[in-house]
Amino acid sequence: MKIASGNNAEYESFIPEANRADKCVQCGECLPKCPQHLQINKWMPIIASYFES
């Protein structure tokens, strides 16, 4: 899914490269830990797409 672009400069200034959404490997380890039951592994590629240049 490609959505509107985000503010790359702000994203890159706050999130170290090693921790950005495009580094998600879809392992699913976060899923049982999220108290809001968010589908984090499904959202990470969408977030990465939002901020890709």
Ligand code: SF4
């Ligand atoms: S699925 Fe969750 S725990 Fe695994 S890499 Fe992605 S964000 Fe991190």
